[in-house]
Amino acid sequence: MKENDIVNEEIEQTRESYKPVAKRGAILFFALTGLQAISDMYEYSLTSYQAVFLNALKTAKPDRVLQARLRFIIERLTQLVYEFTCMGIFEKHKLMFSF
Numbered sequence: 001m002k003e004n005d006i007v008n009e010e011i012e013q014t015r016e017s018y019k020p021v022a023k024r025g026a027i028l029f030f031a032l033t034g035l036q037a038i039s040d041m042y043e044y045s046l047t048s049y050q051a052v053f054l055n056a057l058k059t060a061k062p063d064r065v066l067q068a069r070l071r072f073i074i075e076r077l078t079q080l081v082y083e084f085t086c087m088g089i090f091e092k093h094k095l096m097f098s099f
Contacts, residue, residue, distance in 0.1 A: 017066055017070070018070070020070055020074065021070055021073050021074055021077070024074045024077060024078065025053055025077060028077065028078065028081045029046075029049050031097075032044050032049065032081065032085055035085070035089065035093070035097065038093060038096075039090075039093075042088075042089060044085075048084075049081075052077075052080050052081055052084050053077065055080060056073060056076045056077035056080045056081075057073060057077075059076055059080075060072045060073040060075075060076040060077075061076070082097075082098075085097060
């Protein structure tokens with residue numbers, strides 16, 4: 001039972017340390033879905049966003065230092081979401097989305 005408690009605590013600490021990535025991911029997803037207020041043509045599914053998110057996790061630069069790893073994941077996620085979004089929106093809306 002003690003080992004189980006120790007493992008559960010380690011899992012909880014690891015999960016907590018990735019919250020900044022989850023927060024950035026949520027912000028980017030709602031920025032993406034907010035584009036629908038501009039045009040009904042801009043509809044993005046959670047499934048397509050999840051594919052971008054998982055790609056960011058896979059392609060972010062690895063690092064043994066957790067804070068550096070989190071920074072690399074956030075940077076890669078931001079870049080991939082921006083590229084994914086700009087691929088599907090009108091040129092006149094890209095500047096607004098960039099802000």
